[in-house]
Amino acid sequence: MPEEKIDLFSGLSPGYDGVGEFYDLFTDDSDIPFYIQHAEKMGSPILDVAAGTGRVSLALAREGFEVVALDCSASMLADFSRKLQQVPLPVSGRITLIQANMEQFKLKQRFSLIIIPHSFSHAMTTEAQLACLHCVRQHMSENGLFILDLYNPEAQYAHARFEDLPVSIANGRTVERHGEISSDSDRRILRVDLQYIVRSADGSIVETVKDTSGAALISDVEADLLIRKSGFEVISEAGGFDNSPYDTDSSRRILFLRKKRRK
Structure with a gap:
């Protein structure tokens, strides 16, 4: 009888739950100045979706911005909370932690800037991706900016x-x-x-x-379709956090989105 082949790609989850204490040690922070730059343009409040242990949220709060940090992982938020106890009160006081799934959240405020650093691809299905984008749009101010950071598949x-x-x-x-x-x-x-x-x-x-x-792995065509179906339009895009032009050799595709304007 032939040996049954194991499907290594079945039932995968976003992961990282329980490894927050190690996660930050190996994360590249080269995106921090990029997010601060756009926060300075848009102002508070900022929504950091899939905020994890607060790497980006804390950097923004240190610069004086009000941030709501949303993540579904209790362990990641626990690590984040421990970090908040170690920073000055004016910094920690600018951050609100919310435990919620990025595909299904409802908050009582709108945001000038919404970001999802590195994590949108953890919405594993088209349905989940559309649900996440719908939630983001519902929480954007009319003239708000949404920065969607994607890996180039x-x-x-x-x-x-x-x-x-x-x-x-x-x-x-x-x-x-x-x-x-x-x-x-x-x-x-x-x-x-x-x-x-x-x-x-x-x-x-x-x-x-x-x-x-x-x-x-979200292709350019798939990403463009998701954006259109979710009521966004592309302002511009970049191929890295240095704002270099996007092409097929870029490691990332960073999209700057706004609510689609009525004609």
């Missing part, structure tokens, strides 16, 4: 492994991250397997934490 590897350099943490310990990325081009799904290895000062392993997450 054409720039993703079919399969790749990587290993990050160790990062120092408390008590002389270090954390290293090993990862494997796989994609299913037919189903337009990306799978990311991460392993965080914590070592003591003598190099012995004291903890290993594994995380598996999934993301949708």
Whole structure:
């Protein structure tokens, strides 16, 4: 009897739940000046959707902006809350934490700027993506700006492994991250397997934490259709946080959107 093949792409979830303490250690912060620049143009209040442990929200609050940080993960928000206890009160006082799914949230205010840094692709289906965009539109002010940050699926590897350099943490310990990325081009799904290895000062392993997450590979055509069906229109787009022009070789597609104007 032939061995049953395991479907590695079935039942994938957004992931990262329970790994917030390590997540920030390996995240590239090169997007922070970009978001601050656009916050300065649009002003408060700002909605940070899928805010995670508050990497971007905290940076904006430090610059004086009022931020509502929304995430579905209780563990991520718990890590965020611990961070808030360690920053000056004027900074923490500018941030409101909301636990809610980005595909289904209803808040009692409208926002000048809405951002979804790195995370929109965790809405894994077309239905989920449309639901998220609908919620975003419902919460935008009439002249508000929505920055939609997408990975360019054409720039993703079919399969790749990587290993990050160790990062120092408390008590002389270090954390290293090993990862494997796989994609299913037919189903337009990306799978990311991460392993965080914590070592003591003598190099012995004291903890290993594994995380598996999934993301949708959203083509340009699909993204354009989602935008139109959700009542947005494109103001401009960029291929990176340096505002370089977007082309098929860009690693990201960053879209600047507003509510579609009636003619």
